[in-house]
Amino acid sequence: MSILDNIPVHIPSSVSTADRAYNTLPLLHEIRHALERLSREGESTILDLRAIPFPPGDEQRLLDYLGTGEVEAQLHALGNSLIRETRYSGVWVVEHKNGDDERVALQIEITSVPAILRAQPEDIEEGLNRLTASLSADVKEDLV
Amino acid sequence: MGFRDCQVVAPIALVGCDWARRIGRCYHEYRAAYSRTNVLAYVHCSVMPKHPALTRDLSGRGISRRAFLKFCSVAASVLALPPEAVGSLVESLGHSARLPIIWLSFQECTGCTESFTRSHAPAVEDLLFDYFSLDYHHTLQAPSGADAESARLDSMRRFQGRYLLIVDGSIPLARGGVYSTIGGRTNLAMLKECGEGAAAVIAVGSCAVFGGLPAASPNPTGAVGVLALMEQGLIAKRPLVNLPGCPPLPIAISSVLAHYIAFGRFPAVDDMQRPLSLYGNTVHERCSRFRFFEERKFVKQFDDEGARKGWCLYLLGCRGPLTHNACAVHKWNQGTSFPIESGHPCLGCAEPGFWDRGGFYRCIDETECTVDESHESREDAASEGQNLYEDNCVYCHSIDPGALRTDPNQIPHLLRSGEIRSHRRLQFSDEQLDQLGEYLKSRK
Ligand code: SF4
Numbered sequence: 001m002s003i004l005d006n007i008p009v010h011i012p013s014s015v016s017t018a019d020r021a022y023n024t025l026p027l028l029h030e031i032r033h034a035l036e037r038l039s040r041e042g043e044s045t046i047l048d049l050r051a052i053p054f055p056p057g058d059e060q061r062l063l064d065y066l067g068t069g070e071v072e073a074q075l076h077a078l079g080n081s082l083i084r085e086t087r088y089s090g091v092w093v094v095e096h097k098n099g100d101d102e103r104v105a106l107q108i109e110i111t112s113v114p115a116i117l118r119a120q121p122e123d124i125e126e127g128l129n130r131l132t133a134s135l136s137a138d139v140k141e142d143l144v
Numbered sequence: 145m146g147f148r149d150c151q152v153v154a155p156i157a158l159v160g161c162d163w164a165r166r167i168g169r170c171y172h173e174y175r176a177a178y179s180r181t182n183v184l185a186y187v188h189c190s191v192m193p194k195h196p197a198l199t200r201d202l203s204g205r206g207i208s209r210r211a212f213l214k215f216c217s218v219a220a221s222v223l224a225l226p227p228e229a230v231g232s233l234v235e236s237l238g239h240s241a242r243l244p245i246i247w248l249s250f251q252e253c254t255g256c257t258e259s260f261t262r263s264h265a266p267a268v269e270d271l272l273f274d275y276f277s278l279d280y281h282h283t284l285q286a287p288s289g290a291d292a293e294s295a296r297l298d299s300m301r302r303f304q305g306r307y308l309l310i311v312d313g314s315i316p317l318a319r320g321g322v323y324s325t326i327g328g329r330t331n332l333a334m335l336k337e338c339g340e341g342a343a344a345v346i347a348v349g350s351c352a353v354f355g356g357l358p359a360a361s362p363n364p365t366g367a368v369g370v371l372a373l374m375e376q377g378l379i380a381k382r383p384l385v386n387l388p389g390c391p392p393l394p395i396a397i398s399s400v401l402a403h404y405i406a407f408g409r410f411p412a413v414d415d416m417q418r419p420l421s422l423y424g425n426t427v428h429e430r431c432s433r434f435r436f437f438e439e440r441k442f443v444k445q446f447d448d449e450g451a452r453k454g455w456c457l458y459l460l461g462c463r464g465p466l467t468h469n470a471c472a473v474h475k476w477n478q479g480t481s482f483p484i485e486s487g488h489p490c491l492g493c494a495e496p497g498f499w500d501r502g503g504f505y506r507c508i509d510e511t512e513c514t515v516d517e518s519h520e521s522r523e524d525a526a527s528e529g530q531n532l533y534e535d536n537c538v539y540c541h542s543i544d545p546g547a548l549r550t551d552p553n554q555i556p557h558l559l560r561s562g563e564i565r566s567h568r569r570l571q572f573s574d575e576q577l578d579q580l581g582e583y584l585k586s587r588k
Binding site: 054058075077102103104116119120123 | 210432478479
């Protein structure tokens with residue numbers, strides 16, 4: 001246990017209605033409205049949690065409330081990123097970390113698939129070129 | 145090797161797709177990959193111009209567009225620009241030449257530079273090396289002495305009317321400005337010279353903005369900020385943005401720079417020339433303890449139960465309600481925390497005159513402080529105060545303090561000031577002095 005752990009700071013973390021009434025509840029409503037837009041009009045929304053002041057414990061309360069759904073993906077580029085669907089389909093939590101494993105962004109995306117998971121057209125084209133090249137005669141001989 | 149010869153250049157980029165709304169930082173990986181290149185990289189998306197050479201360059205360096213999207217996603221959470229501004233931001237950045245910057249440091253502690261070099265997002269190095277050329281900066285430049293000064297003059301000549309001038313530190317005016325000189329020239333003379341050819345000026349830190357700590361009473365050096373000099377006609381008037389704070393948030397510096405580089409102008413400012421996106425709200429309005437303020441749950445001592453429960457620090461002198469800054473939103477040390485979240489009241493360092501507003505731990509609204517005290521706790525305090533009086537004061541004063549001639553409201557203040565010599569032996573704590581005051585008031 002670190003010395004810091006000995007400092008008796010107690011942050012109540014129960015999800016009482018009063019607690020949720022601070023920022024978690026309005027945010028949950030915002031997510032609901034965004035999900036409604038996605039469902040009716042196909043419009044995606046991104047909520048940037050960095051820009052929202054959370055008292056200690058509130059962010060965790062929000063994430064706990066949203067829970068975990070069926071999909072979880074890891075991206076290994078410029079540090080790790082975790083993209084996971086919450087138990088409300090279409091609501092995703094996207095957490096980006098840098099190479100030092102520090103969180104650099106936390107977003108809630110209300111969309112069918114977060115843009116970062118989609119293969120980008122240029123990458124697809126480039127992949128095609130590389131595969132074509134690797135299937136050229138020389139390479140084929142190597143494989144055979 | 146001069147500073148400009150040893151640059152490590154990294155790409156910084158933007159996307160305009162629906163989820164990436166703002167500009168941002170670059171990563172160490174990018175810096176490593178792009179060492180000694182000078183490429184502005186793009187990723188294709190709906191509103192982005194296609195730059196085949198750049199996208200080729202990205203993939204040639206093993207950086208996928210998905211990685212690049214991540215980079216942009218992080219970028220998106222930084223600058224408080226509306227989503228519709230992204231398209232033009234991308235276009236502007238794509239065609240901007242590197243902006244020459246001259247950074248002058250006067251009466252300062254280098255805290256602002258420390259803050260600047262810790263820019264988290266956008267990472268300053270990226271902005272620094274991709275988009276601007278820092279031609280003069282005491283702390284960061286490699287050359288010194290005459291070489292440094294000639295680099296400054298050279299840059300001013302070549303980029304006359306186009307360079308950006310950044311100032312940190314206050315400018316002394318007393319006794320002809322002799323209190324701070326560089327190369328034998330006063331700060332005022334140097335600022336005047338550099339201000340003439342500048343396209344715009346950024347005053348970084350409370351010293352450059354309001355005079356700061358050097359201007360604290362009795363202000364022996366006659367320290368003033370840049371705006372005051374412009375208003376007095378002592379330096380040329382140029383577009384000016386003020387970024388107060390002691391020091392200002394790293395993001396305040398880097399995001400204003402990014403905005404200026406992209407649009408050639410500063411973001412919208414308030415009547416003190418502070419960017420509204422960062423200084424439009426008070427710390428109090430975005431404070432993580434605000435809920436407790438509304439519930440009237442206040443910390444009364446640093447180690448009391450309220451302190452342990454994270455209650456509001458208002459009664460301990462918090463100046464969050466008067467201070468316009470974005471500490472509560474962006475926080476410090478890579479977004480880890482900010483003073484209030486760590487249990488210390490806001491000192492109000494981004495407001496003019498914060499250094500001369502009395503004790504930092506005095507509640508900003510005395511009425512509020514006393515209103516909050518319940519009748520019961522005042523009675524308790526008075527009875528504690530009576531004990532203190534009887535154990536200490538009666539040895540010199542009448543047993544009935546009602547006979548004291550000094551106004552009882554003044555007594556704790558007088559004792560705190562240490563001005564009454566014969567009382568210096570009394571070792572009363574702050575709380576005890578308040579209790580004594582309560583007792584004396586109740587006896588009047
Ligand atoms: S701690 Fe300060 S800024 Fe935060 S709610 Fe209390 S008074 Fe306001």
